[in-house]
Amino acid sequence: xxxxxxxxxxxxxxxxxxxxxxxxxxxxxxxxxxxxxxxxxxxxxxxxxxxxxxxxxxxxxxxxxxxxxxxxxxxxxxxxxxxxxxxx
Amino acid sequence: xxxxxxxxxxxxxxxxxxxxxxxxxxxxxxxxxxxxxxxxxxxxxxxxxxxxxxxxxxxxxxxxxxxxxxxxxxxxxxxxxxxxxxxxxxxxxxxxxxxxxxxxxxxxxxxxxxxxxxxxxxxxxxxxxxxxxxxxxxxxxxxxxxxxxxxxxxxxxxxxxxxxxxxxxxxxxxxxxxxxxxxxxxxxxxxxxxxxxxxxxxxxxxxxxxxxxxxxxxxxxxxxxxxxxxxxxxxxxxxxxxxxxxxxxxxxxxxxxxxxxxxxxxxxxxxxxxxxxxxxxxxxxxxxxxxxxxxxxxxxxxxxxxxxxxxxxxxxxxxxxxxxxxxxxxxxxxxxxxxxxxxxxxxxxxxxxxxxxxxxxxxxxxxxxxxxxxxxxxxxxxxxxxxxxxxxxxxxxxxxxxxxxxxxxxxxxxxxxxxxxxxxxxxxxxxxxxxxxxxxxxxxxxxxxxxxxxxxxxxxxxxxxxxxxxxxxxxxxxxxxxxxxxxxxxxxxx
Numbered sequence: 001x002x003x004x005x006x007x008x009x010x011x012x013x014x015x016x017x018x019x020x021x022x023x024x025x026x027x028x029x030x031x032x033x034x035x036x037x038x039x040x041x042x043x044x045x046x047x048x049x050x051x052x053x054x055x056x057x058x059x060x061x062x063x064x065x066x067x068x069x070x071x072x073x074x075x076x077x078x079x080x081x082x083x084x085x086x087x088x
Numbered sequence: 089x090x091x092x093x094x095x096x097x098x099x100x101x102x103x104x105x106x107x108x109x110x111x112x113x114x115x116x117x118x119x120x121x122x123x124x125x126x127x128x129x130x131x132x133x134x135x136x137x138x139x140x141x142x143x144x145x146x147x148x149x150x151x152x153x154x155x156x157x158x159x160x161x162x163x164x165x166x167x168x169x170x171x172x173x174x175x176x177x178x179x180x181x182x183x184x185x186x187x188x189x190x191x192x193x194x195x196x197x198x199x200x201x202x203x204x205x206x207x208x209x210x211x212x213x214x215x216x217x218x219x220x221x222x223x224x225x226x227x228x229x230x231x232x233x234x235x236x237x238x239x240x241x242x243x244x245x246x247x248x249x250x251x252x253x254x255x256x257x258x259x260x261x262x263x264x265x266x267x268x269x270x271x272x273x274x275x276x277x278x279x280x281x282x283x284x285x286x287x288x289x290x291x292x293x294x295x296x297x298x299x300x301x302x303x304x305x306x307x308x309x310x311x312x313x314x315x316x317x318x319x320x321x322x323x324x325x326x327x328x329x330x331x332x333x334x335x336x337x338x339x340x341x342x343x344x345x346x347x348x349x350x351x352x353x354x355x356x357x358x359x360x361x362x363x364x365x366x367x368x369x370x371x372x373x374x375x376x377x378x379x380x381x382x383x384x385x386x387x388x389x390x391x392x393x394x395x396x397x398x399x400x401x402x403x404x405x406x407x408x409x410x411x412x413x414x415x416x417x418x419x420x421x422x423x424x425x426x427x428x429x430x431x432x433x434x435x436x437x438x439x440x441x442x443x444x445x446x447x448x449x450x451x452x453x454x455x456x457x458x459x460x461x462x463x464x465x466x467x468x469x470x471x472x473x474x475x476x477x478x479x480x481x482x483x484x485x486x487x488x489x490x491x492x493x494x495x496x497x498x499x500x501x502x503x504x505x506x507x508x509x510x511x512x513x514x515x516x517x518x519x520x521x522x523x524x525x526x527x528x529x530x531x532x533x534x535x536x537x538x539x540x541x542x543x544x545x546x547x548x549x550x551x552x553x554x555x556x557x558x559x560x561x562x563x564x565x566x567x568x569x570x571x572x573x574x575x576x577x578x579x580x581x582x
Contacts, residue, residue, distance in 0.1 A: 022539050022542075022543070023539075023542055023543055023546045023554070024543075024546065025543060036303070036304075036306050036307075039169065039551070041306070042304075042306065042551055042552075043304055043305040043306040043328075043332070043488075044328070044488070044519055044520065046306050046307065046308075047332055047335070047519060060337065061337065062309075062336075062337050062338045063308065063309055063312045063336035063337055063338040063339045063342075064309045064312050064313055064338070065309050066307055066308050066309030066310075066336070067307045067309040067310045067313070068306075068307055068310065070309070071307065072307075
């Protein structure tokens, strides 16, 4: 894992905790946990999440990119941002 | 409902449901539903019993619904995020003989079932699939098919009581104007607990088409992929779905040659959104529709009228009548605003166990045996008889296509620690149409934490009812006669 990826991971965790996780005090979120399965992010939450990723990391998110594989967990977002950045 | 059996007999190899990694053919769905019916009878579910379903969209939910019907029982589809108290109320109110859920929800469901007097919980559908014969006496059209719970403007949710006749009539009428057929492949991202989602299943099976069933609309990229890979022909949505789709980059460049219709209900689409939908999906017809669970669907706008009357919800659905009347029951002419009234075989039988609420909605009709539906919504017509939604008589909020009753959320807020007063209003929201905004004031000596208030609500309400914003006031504004001033709050929260 790169240092950049580490930063993304920490920033995204902080963002998720601040905006979504606080509504579910009982849940311990691990990086691989699926937001949807745990019920912590709903469909509108994902729209906000995608907007956050676009503005924070300056990446262009295409329509078909908004999937569970790319946005479903902290691991997924970290990997997605890293792939998008390395592909320029 | 013999539709599933008929479709399985015609083409057992055709895909009935595609849900994530799982595909089931009509032959298999028919076998599973029959097997569950036998399992339900073995679990002592009798003809006419009510059985609740607490499942996310998927093959199991379809098996549950058709299995319950095959057993001669009636189903109550419930939101999979339903919380303890409401579930216990619904189970007790409907006198449910059983509740079907999955392992993830078994804990919540078991607690509620115990509170409702020990309702039987079936948490593993697979384990209840038996080989067996058909029920000795299948239901007829006047038999109970479903009790669908919906929030009323006051008090607890009410069970909309529907017969097999009600549901097949409504399904046929909608199939007719959408021109659905066996070759249709419908993508359903709406929960089956919402009647709009439920009817996608019922209508698709009725015509023997294929239903592509998604858990929800969380990942629009997945929806775009499915539109292409599954050759989707029909996409039912609510304004939120269309607003999110239109915000996606690259969608307008996709051809989507198979997509032949889109439909919208729940809330009206703003005119600019209608224009954007037509530019993005130039080959698809767009149906603007209006309805309520009490009659399933009331009106639809023929797509060829969209240019001439973009804000109309159109005409009564085939085989039904609708008109606008004043408070004294006089039919009103074009341009005059009054309550929309509905007659037809789609009108519900009443609210389960609630004759008072039923009498408010169902009024004496043209014939001694007939009752017509008073929608509670204000409408007008144009010179050609096309219907226009004007507003609601009550303060209902429509958020993401779902009906939200301020009173229900206010009741929860009033019970929250430290809350003195609460008022819930809808504020306009780019994606949701309206978003739930709670205004609260604290009890003397208490301070309110916005996060804590939202958490309190999230533990007690379905996700879509949890206020997206909470504003703490020293004192809620009042009108001159001392009532909480909701219009001031709606204005202030913009």
